[in-house]
Amino acid sequence: NISVTHLEAFVGLAKLLPFVDFKMGSVSLQTPNAVNQVNNDYTNEKIELIYNPEVLKGKRDLEVEVWNGDKNSNSTLIGTANVDILPTYKQQMQVELFLQPPKVTPDAKPADPNDTWQKQDQGIGKVVFYLLLLPEDLRQKSWREGALSSARSQREQISARNGQPVPQLQVSDYVKGSVNIKILTVHNLPEFCIMDKKQIYVQLMLGTDQRKSHIVTAEADTQVNEDFSMKFNPLQISERELYIEVWIKKDLTVGEDDEDDEDDEFIGGVAIEFIYFLNNPQQLDLQIVGDSTEDMIEFSGAVSLEVAYLPD
Known part of the structure; x- marks a missing residue:
């Protein structure tokens, strides 16, 4: 307070x-x-x-x-x-x-x-x-910067194909409201995730607000089907992007806290500039950007979701 x-x-x-x-x-x-x-x-x-x-x-x-x-x-x-x-x-x-x-x-x-x-x-x-001053994982920060760059590049390519310029946004374009997301499925995960029946979850991040889905077993087409609503006030949150990340839950030992995520393994994710969904709900199929610093086989995973940015 x-x-x-x-x-x-x-x-x-x-x-x-x-x-x-x-x-x-x-x-x-x-x-x-x-x-x-x-x-x-x-x-x-x-x-x-x-x-x-x-x-x-x-x-x-x-x-x-x-x-x-x-x-x-x-x-x-x-x-x-x-x-x-x-x-x-x-x-x-x-x-x-x-x-x-x-x-x-x-x-x-x-x-x-x-x-x-x-x-x-x-x-x-x-x-x-x-x-309170909290540290930020530098590797994760580097990935998020790359994911945001990828999101902007994709938006520019779509605008170019449609023959329309990329809209120039102003601070006043952002309003107090909520970003509503429904994670539908995660598909085309790395083969080892599916073969080893890895336990995965989806994490959403807007500013310092982090939400996690329930844990599901990785499949060729992994069903998540979970809704999230994240409050956004442009006067109080400086970030203008929503990050959606896919993680592998570490194997728990007896007596270990299921909430402890320190050793969970990051697979990849995607950044969304949610301003483009203001009063404009859409269903998207977005390619997952992997962590280039990890020794992981390249894959072409994607996350399907519904997103809407709604004013209060």
Whole structure:
């Protein structure tokens, strides 16, 4: 949860509509507006930002700004703060930051009652939230970049065959809603999966939201038939692609947790730019892109699915 409190200094404004803007480099995501409250809780709000130290050139601060007003027109900056994200690596911490006047950013750190920075109360409010930095599997990240490149290439080829230019998308094209998917079948898996009757599952990933299908036995035409609905808010999730991945479930030993997927084997998957299915449900048969770093026999697998991107 995210909260902004102690905004008494702004009670006299005609409208008090605070929202919080979180920034990592050039990427910025916001909470919804709260309405006429001195103390505001953005219950169940979650912001997901990508941290890439190479892109950010070593910068490791999360910038936090609290604004008042309509995000789509006039808004006024109330105050700012920042926090070093590295102490929260694999360890969720509660962060409490006193807002500083605009253009003045404190040398803030994760909340500690003994830190003197917490006494830098400028009388303009405080922002409180939980912060967690999670690692990303670099090999899986490389595959996802390749899958996305393949998806874009296929879209460009289809547009060229149809004699139509690729639509140029704007940020405003994305709306708050849900991406609904039904995984129908997975077919033409590697031969060893079918011969050894491997247990497989399909994993969907949108931002940090991951969903898994039930586990099924690999066949020439593997029936999955499972529905998923994933919430999407363009103000809170920076990713614009849905990844669909096929995994082999590792053989479990006695007493081992079935939820442990650390040693599961990645077969391949596909990326979908779901914006093209906004109010346009379709059934697709998509070729699976394998992991080029794995010593696996080439195959021409595919996943059949239904997809729709529907606004709230």
